[in-house]
Amino acid sequence: MSFPKYPAYKPSGIEWLGEVPAHWELCALKRITDLKSGESITAEDIDEYGTYPVFGGNGFRGYTEKFTHNGTFALIGRQGALCGNINYATGKFYASEHAIVSKPKVTHETYWIGKLLRAMNLNQYSVSAAQPGLSVEIVGNLRIPFPPLSEQSAIAAFLTRETAKIDALVAEQQKLIALLKEKRQAVISHAVTKGLDPSVPMKDSGVEWLGEVPKHWEVKALKFIATVQTGIAKGKDNTGKDIITVPYLRVANVQDGYLALDDMAEIEIPVADLQRYLLQSGDVLMNEGGDFDKLGRGHVWDGSISPCIHQNHVFAVRPHAVSPEWLNTITGSSYAQFYFMTRSKQSTNLASISSTSIMELPVVLPPPKEQATLLEFLMKQTTSFDTLTAEAQSAIALLQERRTALISAAVTGKMDVRGITA
Template sequence: MAAKYQAYPEYKNSSYSWLGLIPSSWIISKVRYLTECLDGKRIPLNATERGEMPGPYPYWGANGVVDHVGEWLFDEDLVLIGEDGAPFFESNKDVAFNVSGKVWVNNHAHILRPNSHKICSIFLKYALNRVDFHLYINGSTRDKLTQADMNAIALRLPPLEEQHTIAAFLDHETARIDRLIEKQQRLIELLKEKRQAVISHAVTKGLDPNVPMKDSGVEWLGQVPAHWVIRRLKHIAQLQSGIPKGKDLSGKQTISVPMLRVANVQDGYVKLDDVHQIEIEPHELMRYTLQSGDVLMNEGGDNDKLGRGAVWHGQLEPCIHQNHVFAIRVSDIEPEWLSLVTGSKYAKYHFYCVAKQSTNLASISSSNIKETPLVIPPKIERQQIMKYLVNMTSKLDQVSEFASRQIALLQERRTALISAAVTGKIDVRNWQLNTSTQAAESDLPMAAEQAAEYRV
């Protein structure tokens, strides 16, 4: 960044040790002198007085997303800042937002009306998002940014015209970075779709496009290779239910063991960075202990979690599972094959069809899992398909991991650029939006439009 943007020619001491040096033409001012806090105030409307909801208008909460009905209705340009502290202010996410037009604001956001003669509202938003809130949230208010805390925030303040230039510069540059991030996110989604399609085709059609086919007898599965067999899961595996939580253990001898939850069982892998411990009676350990080779499968939750699973390789010993995670112990076939098949499109569709549905949630019973039809090729062919899929999914995963790293780097650059501009580390006073500043957005090695080969 230093090579692309120059520093100001002269700096001075800010008189605040934590703010350091500032450009010589800048000053330090607190939020209370730059804005009016409108918390608890609203524009009265006849509809409100009649007990009716005027609108429809957006609802804004502490994190800038549409939220439940707010307490106050406004119709002007404002800056909202969330008031919920740790861990909200520790997540390095934006906490301040510009809003305009008629909006409802709930009581988890502070409402600031910028003094247009002193501060640009867009500059204020960027500056607030780079504040070290640990300097202002402390003691008994650790979990909340009070109005007094907010008013005490000291900002580095350039002249008003310069604020508008910095705001326009950041709007342009962050929008460009956001578009690049969006492309990488879209690429990751395409790779996920491609991965699913590759697995589903291989485990239901095989690798030989010329092999004779037959009707599978399963409507949503269609034709399968003629020499493959279809068997119900209950004929090749045993299903183990997990331990229920909330059992009264007062006065009983217990031991503490790791327990896998739905959140630990992801699609194709087990997430072990947040494994909870649970107290159980010693005799329950053998009943619920996982064995290496068990195929873990979620009972439900959100629709995307239904039937989600992975092979357990004994990463923690001993380890048990809760009752919303099934452990399937196979015979005659490899657990990896079962995991691939149950993760394919046709198996997921089966789970969806037999699941008990509620609003945005679904759950599948052990009896319905046992009835899952499985496609089973001969052993040698299964091994060939699995080897092929390891190779193919590894390549797709590498590209996806690369895209994720690009997103992280872009997000870091976005944060650093905003911080440098609103603290006076870089001088953008001469910046202008013209063709010379329209930097190409194809400067990443793997943009989404370059990934047409991954489209399903």
């Protein structure tokens, strides 16, 4: 959909802005709004059941029993990765020191100025210290376009409608991705526990939560078909030892179904320890823990980096009586993930599992030829799911790009939205 332009433009003299509608004003941000950091607040003063909401650099944080502001304001994240993040708060609320509150000096639309600030990419003006931070003075001195109030309202109304439409489309794609992920996992789990022939005789697996498996399949604990190699811990004293520097895998490198090897760390270890921690092609890598979705996550090591070792939070499971591909498929299945979760040590949003517990994982073992058939079937199925997921992710990226471009064009006057009501 194309939108009309204003009848006349003028140079703004601002590099990022370019031309603006001829009748718009240009001024320093501090001329129209008072920018002040919020007030310090401790985690102990924030809970789920207080009276007034608390807003920080990333938006809502919880509730407290006092407030710092009353009204409708745009909030700017001022520290770390949240520099330039824009949120809104209405009514009585507490603004923490991690937010800059934009309090109007001249009447203007809060939603309009919030969208303008987002389009300005304020993060680029952050000052690095212990962590990046925004200077209120620097932000206040930035020059901005300032349309008449009626046009601010028109822009705000237009963006409210249009971004809501885009957000709804994004939500549909996200829902599709979730459904594809669920279906993908269901197909894998059914194939590795029931096989492909619905008429085959079944037997009790001997594992209550696993249920029945094909009668001719075996079920063995992992310790009988593989060994588990633990990784190296950082911080050991290597004084006086013959040292070698080698690449090593971290949890960040071991993703679900693939390895991210673009950013490999290195570590110094004694030469005598190299064989102890060395990865071998065919090792099934599994994460010891982290976020719940990382527990047991892994992939097969292909030996593309040699030598290479692994940290203590990544297990190298070395199969000797099962194919690496089958074992990797099993460890990524729903039943294995259930096992890992029920055997893990858990805290808030985090979990970890020991090598001892991993070795007790029940592994279903079809005959080798049937394993190969199942793996071929799953390769085709998962490739289809992954293709559909990638298409949905691409659609989301395009929608988000359009959303960003639409906001930027509207708040900078590159399109004239006056009179557009639907």
